[in-house]
Amino acid sequence: MAEKKTIEETDELTLQFDSNGLLPVIAQDADTGQVLMTAYMNKEALAQTIETGFATYFSRSRKKLWKKGEKSGHFQRVKQILVDCDQDCLLLKVSVDAGQCHAGYQSCFYRELDKTNPQKLNLIAKKTFNPEETYGK
């Protein structure tokens, strides 16, 4: 418990990366409060994010760093980085333009579970850009 308490109460960054050296990260619009996406960071991605001021993640599928927006132009300017109690998750407050999700929406969370039939998804947003134009087919 003593160790746990230290992580929760310390003013020293002591991130708890998982066995793959990764941490989940939430990106939230600093102005509107909208949750935009989640992704992962390793130590290097975080260092690059801090150094450049632009959110840089680690792609688990491509196994490399990616600066968010490097293809789409939809960058994330980092305003604030928060860490959670257990220091195993980060929350980035970011400034963004229109269109953060690679599917063409402002947020990756563009569908809700239907309240009467939760197997069904309701679209709750409109696309803000055409992903085929942005990324090619």
Add this chain to the structure above:
Amino acid sequence: MAEKKTIEETDELTLQFDSNGLLPVIAQDADTGQVLMTAYMNKEALAQTIETGFATYFSRSRKKLWKKGEKSGHFQRVKQILVDCDQDCLLLKVSVDAGQCHAGYQSCFYRELDKTNPQKLNLIAKKTFNPEETYGK
């Protein structure tokens, strides 16, 4: 790519649980937009959340379901459940009382990385309850 597109564009819930049968879940205050915490759900936790209307997670350390608030009384009433593009993460919009983090704060994200020295954490919130009173020592 065809399969990927289906997951992103389908109106059918087809959750992509990880190899442990888990999904990361973000809880966000439905009224204020504050990100409160992240946790994990398995299929059963989600079913129970939908059935009861109260957020129920899967504790990775205790390896069992936990209804958020079962010890502290700080429950999460679920207003909306959103799924992300890849269907591998959920966002819960919840109604809560004061004090959601087991460390005594309203949100688990009560520390920010200092802008000039990112190894240092700044406390940005005040406790809303005394965790020792709530959970015992």
